[in-house]
Amino acid sequence: MKKILVTGGAGYIGSHTVLALHKKGYDVAIVDNLSTSCKGSVAALEKLTGKCIPFYETDIRNEEEMTDILKREHPDAVIHFAAFSLVGESVSNPLKYYENNLYGTEKLLKAMLTAGTDKIVFSSTAAVYGEPKHIPIVETDKTEPTNPYGETKLAMEKMFRWTANAGNLSYVSLRYFNACGADASGLIGEAHNPETHLIPCILRVANGQEQFVRIFGTDYPTADGTCVRDYIHVTDLADAHVLAVEYLLGGGKSDIFNLGNGQGFSVRQIVETVRAVTHHPIPQQIAPRRAGDPAVLVASSQKAREVLGWNPQLFRPQDIVASAWKWHQTHPNGYKNEP
DSSP: OOEEEEETTTSHHHHHHHHHHHHTTOEEEEEOOOSSSOTHHHHHHHHHHSSOOOEEOOOTTOHHHHHHHHHHHOOSEEEEOOSOOOHHHHHHOHHHHIIIIIHHHHHHHHHHHHHTOOEEEEEEEGGGGOSOSSSSBOTTSOOOOSSHHHHHHHHHHHHHHHHHHTTSOEEEEEEEOEEEOOOTTSSSOOOOSSOOOHHHHHHHHHTTSOSOEEEEOSOSSSSSSSOEEOEEEHHHHHHHHHHHHHHHHTTOOOEEEEEOOSOOEEHHHHHHHHHHHHOOOOOEEEEOOOTTOOSEEOBOOHHIIIIIOOOOOOOOHHHHHHHHHHHHHHOTTTTTTOO
8 A cells, every 4th residue: 555645734735635645545644843733633634534644743844853754654755735835924024934945845855865755746836926927827837926935835846846857856746726615524624823815714704703804905907806816625636636646656757737727716706605605794894915916816727637637526616615614613713622
């Protein structure tokens, strides 16, 4: 049985990917320093899978510990989620992102090479494109990030490419757009502190935890003046990571793929969708633009569909919001009450 090591596996997308790997018959081990996640997600995963999942509370910047873990677990591949991902924070504190994201990935790669692990699937981002020149975005479009978060992810991609060119690595970089939703079980979902993602922020209003949702900027060059994003269900994202692992294990060459649904929805459209699903009025407050936010990000995922065989299933905003609402209703404080 193949084994996969998932860095950041206690986090939002990481936990859903661990579940997807389990469903496909893989053994999984998790590395997470719990700086932006909670071990309660691991407990929920063990409940869902009926398995004890090896968990290492370790920082990927600790090269010695990572080397020991890789030698002990001897995974066939690594899926790498461990990174800071808040655009606004990256603008105000860029060195934090370079030190954690870029330096951490360097240490991870060194540990992998020492331990003899040579395949990695990387959680990248649409933020590498910056303000796109045309929509939908394809993988060959110019990469010109507008924030340090995107810059660090792009630099990480280049680190993988040069390491692969040296003959030491095979990698897949998955550039995805707005992850959202929750597993159908309602046992794992999105739990960030602080929360900055749009859908859970709106759902906090529906849950009575906030009085209103802030809309950051209404003067963008879009149909209703608010940012437009390509929303992709986290379960579809998780499936893409499994397909990418299988692609590499099957001898696939290093490559980069966009993951999105190819359709954009504005902030105001998402607010209206949440109102319809939750039957809550969702008061709103207009706020200034956030630094580093592009107006429109919508992906072409044709390459991922053709090469990886990826076929997202949960693309309707109503379905995405409904799955997230199921999670947030039963977990208003995230995993706080998990064992």
